[in-house]
Amino acid sequence: MADDETFRAETRAWLEANCSPEMRTPMRSEKDACWGGRNFKFASDAQRQWLEAMAGRGWTVPDWPSEYGGGGLSPSETKILKEEMAAIGARVPLTSFGISMLGPALLKYGTEAQKQRFLPEIARGEIRWCQGYSEPGAGSDLAGLQTRAEDKGDHYLVNGQKVWTSYADEADWIFCLVRTSNESKHGGISFLLFDMESPGVSTRPIKLISGYSPFCETFFDNVKVPKDQLVHEENKGWTVAKYLLGHEREMISGMGLGGSAGSSLLSEALDVGDDPLLAADLARFDVDALAFQAMSEHFIDKLKAGEAHPAEPSLMKYAGTELNKRRHELLLRAGGSDALEWESERSREGKTARDWLRTKANSIEGGTSEIQLGIVAKHILQLPGA
């Protein structure tokens, strides 16, 4: 405990010295995030310096081993770092699917060579990753994927198509599920990593109902992937995928939390005019949001203690995303006809309405709410035939 207090004091001083005022202002949207990667345009020098300072200490991934570019911090030190960052409103220095998804999977399933090759780049924000899971026509049935990887001796030849690839048009590398065998549905899937600049890779942005295009369709036409870029064994990619999906669900449920916990109560923040029925809905939402905030803390503490049920991220993902959708329904209604404007400067180009539409995907992406409920019914409630 004394050590922790020392660490806290040092951390506070270091953050004070290295985190500029600009990096202590809240991010207004995903666009303000630092995504890193080969082609990333830093929004400012402050943003670049903050990433470099944090990456220099391994604090973009504080709990990863230091030999892979991490901070090597203990759980309590990691917690202290987060608390001290939160205390001064420090921005996350690097937003990255490499950190939140691929990294944990590589730490668990990667070869030593893969860890040494990929993890430090992720930690420093040099390579931006995207995720090649979903395919057209597969939807919730992820394992029904058709993208083929043929064994060509020293490499695989990949052909097929992915969809819902987040920021594929801005990513440097992809972690990708491919079919290497038709013998069994789940047992014929492999997990490959490859460069998006490989010949034969192309992307096309998907325009969403919000008007934005954060996702792409991604096409593979005879893409060569060296065999040392296979993670875990051939035909065992589903194991890696499931592990990683668990992390994704945690992250999404955490985002749901972030969407409401940091901000003030809706019933206090919003002017609803003379609409007591809406006021009633806001009051009930606040109860549910605060209760879910407690649940998130409880879940994280159980995770840390190794006591969380393996299916519990599904519960969190379900509850968190449904809550976030409800939150945005309320924000839209509270805004009245002002919030329906789509292109005016007054409405910040329709931010309320576009954010509201965006949240409708929360309960679809990363496994639909129906899929999550099915997982809870089967694995926690042990209901038959679920």
Added chain:
Amino acid sequence: MADDETFRAETRAWLEANCSPEMRTPMRSEKDACWGGRNFKFASDAQRQWLEAMAGRGWTVPDWPSEYGGGGLSPSETKILKEEMAAIGARVPLTSFGISMLGPALLKYGTEAQKQRFLPEIARGEIRWCQGYSEPGAGSDLAGLQTRAEDKGDHYLVNGQKVWTSYADEADWIFCLVRTSNESKHGGISFLLFDMESPGVSTRPIKLISGYSPFCETFFDNVKVPKDQLVHEENKGWTVAKYLLGHEREMISGMGLGGSAGSSLLSEALDVGDDPLLAADLARFDVDALAFQAMSEHFIDKLKAGEAHPAEPSLMKYAGTELNKRRHELLLRAGGSDALEWESERSREGKTARDWLRTKANSIEGGTSEIQLGIVAKHILQLPGA
């Protein structure tokens, strides 16, 4: 139309002369209803006179043919009679499963002899009927029934057990589903009528969570049933049962309607004190109740025009009973701790709480809400495998 107006004037005058003031006061509960039957104790002379007067004109069943004890009225005359009765608050002269359920089935499937034998007794309220459908262990799977009727030449020998038989301990006769063949589930069921005083019939009331016992378990131990008391053909009882269930659903959905339409708006009728969230719930309930009232009118008008989908009673039963449950949840909450009293005179022996508990069966009896939704999904929405 001129004839209708004449009929209306005559009806009004007749009602004015024959419906005593006592029979124009609202019924406070099922206990105030006139159920008829061999052993019925009339609550008053007025109740007896009202039944006799109405039955004398066949107006307990105004739209049945007059040769079977009915009034022989046209649809528009039937409507006028109901309107005129409603206008003076006249009570229903006779509440009877014979009228609402068995009668329509006999009119459609009974032999001429059966019609002549049973229908006039029903119309005059001389025989009180109960319904032998549900069995222990069968639940929503009505056709899974096990009560056996063996063919013994001139009679069937019935053995088995029924449950949820409404007022079996007060009924004179039963209409009962029995198994006459095991060859097919639905195709091995027959529809029998028999006297509850037959040797081998016994009943036991079931105490409910409301504290009342309107239902019984009913046991059949070698009960002899003459073959002329079989309705429709042997092994075709399911056809009769389904027809009758449709009528039951209409009746129950109509009751759901009656539960709210006649009364004033909850938001105006109830004092909720300083609870704006409850007030909001009442306001929303009123919208839903008035909308459902419109739906009930629309449904009845479609029924009359022969335009209702055969599965539409399921929709009405589902929506009406769920609404009625919600109504009583609100009544309970509006009553606060006063409404939680169970035995005090002040609370009329816990009427609010007991009625609330009673309504929980609405979405179970006569086919659960889940069964109704399944019927709508299959027969109206044509969803696969429903």
Added chain:
Amino acid sequence: MLKLNDDQQMLLDTVRPFMADEGRIETQLRHWRDKGCPDGFGHGLWERFGQLGLSGILIPESAGGSGLGQVEANVVLEEIGRNLTPSPFLTTAVTAVRAIEGTPHAERWFPGIVEGKTVAAIALDEGPRHDPAGTAMEARRSGNGFTLNGSKQFVVHGRSADFFIVAARSGGSAGEREGITLFAVPRDAKGLELENVTLADSSKAARLDFDEVAVDADAVIGEVDGGWNLLRRALRAGRAGAASELVGIAAGAFAMTNDYLRERKQFGREIGSFQALQHRAAHLYSEIEIARAATLKAAQLIDEEHGDAERFTAVAKAKAGSVARLAVQEAVQMHGGIGMTDEHDVGFYMKRQAVMDELFGRPSFHARHLGKD
């Protein structure tokens, strides 16, 4: 009889194929949106409404209209909702016609409406929430007429309008029903500034600024200070009509979803065979049927000038709004990822629902007032 009569059914049998063909998303809503059309609808289709006698549906036959009622207008609006057809029908042919009928303004504007050439817009809301009694815009007597000062928003089809029906306060104070006067203000009135605003559903609803806009006494619709009753009559028609459009939106989104449930396969079977989705679909269907019945009842009561018309209009708008909200949410969720793409039509239903939910008062407004405001 709470169902369509034979004539109304015949009208439906005409309007349904017409709207599904000429009013469909591909050729109207998506087309005009992708072209960046500043009106948000096609004048050609509006003229077709005129040719078919739809734009003059509520206008008396003596004035060249069809002389029909709210039930018939709602038949048209449900099909408009089902196809998300952009048109000035609700504001012009229903709401504005009810506002000016029986006044000298009818003679001036009805012919153009009957032809499907004239467009009218309702300038009522002054803040983000519908609140007619809260009207505060100043109508100051000056000379022979009035001078108007203030601002309006959510003026649907404002840019396309030939005239505005403007509610302003000539007496009393905000919150009171007395003292409101309705004016017919031409679009080229001096001092009137218009900002054309695109809404989430790609429709256009202007914001208006009145800076010392002078109007003659004959711009007054009905009685000075007595606009409330006319406004109520117009809003009753507009709200019942909006309810019907919302029923159409719900039914259209539901039909698209039910088809998808029957066709789309996952895990080797149609997703519509999953019982959890079946029950949700059946519940939603039930709710839509109820909303439609409530809306039909409101329309019938309006046509009968029945005392319950206001209450059931409020019920219809509240119920149809809530049901349509559930319908579009379920539609998008059940479509999964494809429903989130602009390429698919189902998202349009969600956007349109949000706008219609707010227009002429949201469900919570009507649930609370139940026709009393």
Added chain:
Amino acid sequence: MLKLNDDQQMLLDTVRPFMADEGRIETQLRHWRDKGCPDGFGHGLWERFGQLGLSGILIPESAGGSGLGQVEANVVLEEIGRNLTPSPFLTTAVTAVRAIEGTPHAERWFPGIVEGKTVAAIALDEGPRHDPAGTAMEARRSGNGFTLNGSKQFVVHGRSADFFIVAARSGGSAGEREGITLFAVPRDAKGLELENVTLADSSKAARLDFDEVAVDADAVIGEVDGGWNLLRRALRAGRAGAASELVGIAAGAFAMTNDYLRERKQFGREIGSFQALQHRAAHLYSEIEIARAATLKAAQLIDEEHGDAERFTAVAKAKAGSVARLAVQEAVQMHGGIGMTDEHDVGFYMKRQAVMDELFGRPSFHARHLGKD
């Protein structure tokens, strides 16, 4: 850490089997109900609470108690809820103890509570709805003490109580927090009339009439006119405890239902294999977990004397109440007809939920005030 620590887990491991055995429905709730017991609970079990150190759970070790906190009290209450165990634990060991701790009344009453012999009751509500600030009962200064006039209702375990904690108004007026004084009134006070009332869940809650009840100055708990803070402390504990009991009710009803789903067959398969029921069960499970986490957080914040304790206590009571309501409704519906019979236990959960929902403020009260009242 927002989870039970090792000591708390050990307590749970002791209390759970104890309550499931000695506190179970068959031998307690149903038994006493069927016997028509006027107390509605068994004094023998209450003494067992004493022997196990549970009745003195919040009482300092120096006074013979266990010296534990709200989290530990809630561990007991969740098991009470799960088994619907009738006992004066919540009112006496939690709420009353918090009301009198640190005052001279503690010395008088704590020993009996520690032994599981003394019962206390809270006389607060004056109308059908919980409204502490609305306390209007008159406490008139007279001589050395006060004279009490007025009436109280929903006084849980009133008939069994050795003393009442009575909130009355010595100053200010109804609606104000200032001017409320708490009194400890013995059950045999002259002028105090009691009507023992059976509630829907077979528990007993008296109505009290105070007709010129004279009490000495030393009957005052804490400061004259300054009872609000003590009342808040007591209610905070009572509400958090009630929330935990509601979580237990929800969890107990859910466990019974989930077992039923796995065993009961219809149409040739377990009903728990029907997807619509699976999704509803999974949703309900998720809600119960959330309610439990919220309740644990409230209890921890209370034990830390944290500034957010009031707010999270309100959240916990509101959330647990709403979730338990959903749980009992789903439980009865999923049990079908059998669940409607008195013979089956599931109906008891529905009845108890209704009572606990109302006690110390319903969900809508707490959602609205969020700890501010």
